[in-house]
Amino acid sequence: MSPAMHDFPFAIVGFDLDGTLVDSVGDIAAALNHALAVAGRDPLDVEAVRPMIGLGTAHLLEQGLTATGGIPDDSGHLYRELIAYYETHVAERTRLFPGAVEALDRLAALGVKTAVVTNKLERLARDLLDALGIAGRMAAIVGGDTLGPGKAKPSPAPVRAMIAACGGGRTAFVGDSIHDVMAARGAGATSVAVDFGQLHHPVGDLGADHVIGDYAELVPLLARL
Structure with missing residues (x-):
């Protein structure tokens, strides 16, 4: 009762x-993989992305870049790419x-x-x-x-x-x-x-x-x- x-x-x-x-891991992983593709990196699977989530978008991108070859000197455009992609796919998955x-x-x-x-x-x-x-x-x-x-x-x-x-x-x-x-x-x-x-x-x-x-x-x- x-x-x-x-x-x-x-x-x-x-x-x-x-x-x-x-x-939300599916949509977050898709946005991260979009930014990684812009950087010429291979995509990460959902389970690899899952532990990267929780400390904000900048941390997510840093973790994704580190896992795929390192953080380039200028990653600001990749952050903007990630945000822009996520904004238009925020609730697909x-x-x-x-x-x-x-x-x-x-x-x-x-x-x-x-x-x-x-x-x-x-x-x-x-x-x-x-x-x-x-x-x-x-x-x-x-x-x-x-x-x-x-x-x-x-x-x-x-x-x-x-x-x-x-x-x-x-x-x-x-x-x-x-x-x-x-x-x-x-x-x-x-x-x-x-x-x-x-x-x-x-x-x-x-x-x-x-x-x-x-x-x-x-x-x-x-x-x-």
Whole structure:
């Protein structure tokens, strides 16, 4: 049975985007491979790209170039190529993880504000969430560039900004990486790790307060805390 609205212990539940709310590795890999093709490099398969995701587009490109022969002296045009390609293919292969919409529905019914904090550029995050039909559900969308240089996860600053934008209150943050756990911890939020994301490390090694294997587990877990 769902807890009564006034009994639910969290006012805000924030989510990482790539690897947490959405499986986006196909579109990200395609954009990276486009930039690599411009550089005359061979493409990388999806599983090679997966662990490169999570610290923003510049890091993704650096990792892709390093894996295919090294970073050239001038890679600025490759960054622009990657962004331009991704902007026009932002949701061709990307899908919400099973149960994500239902979890958002349950949280909304409980009066909980939901939000996204991602290291993806804010405009790309908004474009993706809009294409998937859930941008309007988010009380805040904080991207890797929203607060300026050095203010992306694992800094707690974007999670703090999310909390402030949502009006404050007890907060949980759901993610799939050590960067999400560190950002949540630094912002005083309860961290929840999903075991189906990009997972640069085994989920048990992330140090999260809690782990879920399916979105059906999220609201019952938070209700007990």
